[in-house]
Every structure is written in C-alpha cells, then in structure tokens.
Amino acid sequence: MTPVPAPAADRRYKGSTADERRARRREQFIMAAVEVYGERGYRQATVKSVCDAAGLTERYFYESFPNSEALLIASFRAVTDHLFEEVARAGAASDLADGYERVRAMLTAYYEGLKRSPAPARVFLVEISGVSAEMDRELQNSLCDLGVLIERTLYPGKAADGPSDELLMIGIVGGIIHIALQWIGQGYVRPVSEVAATALRLCRVLEPAAEPRLRIT
Amino acid sequence: MTPVPAPAADRRYKGSTADERRARRREQFIMAAVEVYGERGYRQATVKSVCDAAGLTERYFYESFPNSEALLIASFRAVTDHLFEEVARAGAASDLADGYERVRAMLTAYYEGLKRSPAPARVFLVEISGVSAEMDRELQNSLCDLGVLIERTLYPGKAADGPSDELLMIGIVGGIIHIALQWIGQGYVRPVSEVAATALRLCRVLEPAAEPRLRIT
C-alpha cells in the first residue's frame, strides 16, 4: 500500500556494506575468541568476555554464531588452517632433498608457530576434547591431516594405497602434540630445534619395521 | 554446665563407626563419579547426578569433598592407580626375559584395562585437560609415571641417571594415549595385540639414536 521508497538494503555504513560489516564482526569474534580462550580456557570463557574482547555486544554475537560452540569450532578452524598452511609450506621448500629434512622443517615450523602464539596453542591442542561430538571430529580430522602430510612427505610414492597404518600415524601425531604441551608447560625453555629433533625421532617409526625382534608372534 | 553424659563420638551405626561410614560414602562417590563421568562426561555431570548414582545426597557430597573438582581428582587417582598397578604387574612377570616383551605385556595390560572399562577411559585420558591447573598437574604426573615405568623396563640399568629425555618420553606416552583414543573411538575394532604392537613400535624410538641420518646438523 504505502509506496516505500526502496529500502536500500545494501546501504553502506562507515564505508562498508552490510555483508562486509557482518564478515568483519565475525572475524573480530574469532580473533577475540582465540585470545580469550587462550587466556582463560574455553570453559571459563563466557559469551560476554568474548564480546568485550571483540569490542562488540552480545547481539552481534548471536547474529554471527548460533551459540558459543559454533564460535569455538570456527576459531579452531582458523588457527588450525593457518598453522597447517605454514607447516605445508615449510615442507615444500624446494631446497630440501631428503624427506626427513623436509619433515624436520615442517616440525620446526609447527613448533615455531605454537611458540609465536602461545595463547591458543594449549586450548586448541587438547583442552578442546570432549566439548562436543562435532568438535571432537574436527580435532580428529586435523590430527589425521597432519599425519597424512608427514607420511606423504616421507614416502611420496606410497600415496596411492591410502594410509598405511592409521593407528600408528595417530600415535605419532599424538606424540608430537604432547611434546608440544610439555614444552609449552615448561615455558618454552628448550630450543625449537631440539624439540623438533625429538619429534622427528618419533617420526622414524614410520619406517617399515625391518627389525625381526618386532614381529608379532 | 550441664553434665552431658559422654557424647559417644564413635558410636556404631549399621555395624560401622562414623569414620568407616564416611570412608564408605567417599568410595561410593568415587565409584559413582567414574561411572557418571564416563557416561555423560565430566562437564555434563552435575553434582546431583553423581549423588543419585551413588545413592547418597548432596549433603554427604559436601561432607566428603569440598567441590566437584576434588571428586574429579580423587576418581582420576583411583582409576589411574588401579590401571598403573595392573600395568606394572604385567611388566614384572618373571617369565619374560626381553625388555621389549615386558613392555609389550605392559601395553597389552594397559589397553585391555581400557577395554574392560570403556566408560572412564576417554574421560580420564583426555577430556580432563584444562579443567583446572591442579588437574592438569595430576594428568602430567600420571603420564610421566607411565613413561618412567616403560623406560626402566627397557633399560633397567640406566635408572640412576634420571630421565634420559623427558620430552621424548612424554611424546611416546602421548602417542600411546592417542592410539588408545583412536582405537576406542572406532569401537575397539582392532585386537588388543595389534594395538599393543603398534604402541610398541613407538617405544622403539627410545633406543639410542645410532642412525647417522638423524644427527642434528
């Protein structure tokens, strides 16, 4: 009835469209979440504390995420994807011929990444477990991804026939993570090179078990 | 003033003294906690749910524990101590000469213990992390204990000069645990012997690194 004069749905505000602003707020929440979760831990972090850190209010929180678990997953993905990319890039450096040296470079990048941003490290490595079934799946996937990346770097030819020993791979990645946790818990005392070397020793078990002593009798 | 006729502080009730009843209630809470935490997870478990499972009321809960975190720690200790003892006993079996076979027996006992009582396994292996600083310390300690036990079994002579490489040991134990988690998450599909063999491969990295390829350059 009343001829409304075109609501101008995508009106700009402070230079951005509605979509851009929404996306930026979402990013703000994710960055704030990484910080707050790292400081207080996810379970101790309230929605309000994240909103305060983001400089936004609860209203926008519930505009961006259905609940705090969704934010947790989103921020986990953000941190993980970023770290994973760094690791992959380090392993792909063209001046490394030996597979083990590639893995060493990857592990170094991994631990350096953790050291560079200590806050999220512990939260997203372990504290996350058991928050929800979906979150557990995310964590498992990220572990598997890292394991596959390492295995393919060591044995690029073997890629075709799937994961050779999933259980062993998970074990190695679990070890890498716990090494990180211990290292972090002691305040990054030991140098990254040493930590990476230790983790690299763990990776050696991926070698085909030629030792006769280890046959299953 | 009023000559009270000796309050009979240790009066018996249903055959037990006050101390005995208190201790029994405490045990009831711990057993109930293991069950409830295993079913619903620690964070989802309320004080009331534990009390209901224990067949006791909240009043006795707060008589036995200052808060739910204390119960968590107590039940963690109970489960861990029990499992640890089983593992140590398996490793001490006198008919095993080889250190690796002893460790295999220990790992088998470990995974069999987890399989026998699946409920507490996942909770006390990982979900615990980040609940509190004290709980984290408990978990770290139990991991260290297991690592030391394994190392001493493999190299009984080396006992004197302390932990040779704490970081590596933690990594191995972390791997053992993650193998367990993956195994459990897939519904105990693979036989215990296979899981233990996989974990045993991980333990091999404790061998002195003679491989020249692994020197730190």
Added chain:
DNA sequence: ACAAGTTGACAAGAAACAATGTCACTTGGA
C-alpha cells in the same frame, strides 16, 4: 521406651550465565 546420633528427601537461597529485548545515540543518503 527414650534420647541422641544418623540418614534421606526435599526446599530454598544465591550466583552465574545464555539469550533476547529496550532505548537512546550515531551514521548515511535523499
């Protein structure tokens, strides 16, 4: 049988937090 100790069911206060709503203020476009 009686008094005091003991127990279980339940109530109730207090606190924390999720999730939604209100309202005055600011910004952008006509």
Added chain:
DNA sequence: TCCAAGTGACATTGTTTCTTGTCAACTTGT
C-alpha cells in the same frame, strides 16, 4: 534537514547449578 538503518550500553528473563538448610523417619546404646 530529516528519517531510517545501524550501533552500543544496558536491562530482563529464564534456566541451571551449587550450596546450605530443614525436618521427619530410622538406628543405636542405655
């Protein structure tokens, strides 16, 4: 200048849980 969209501070509601308290029923030693 004017109005609607947008924003931020704050209030409100509802739920959940911890924690303490009350009281009737039961048990024990005398």
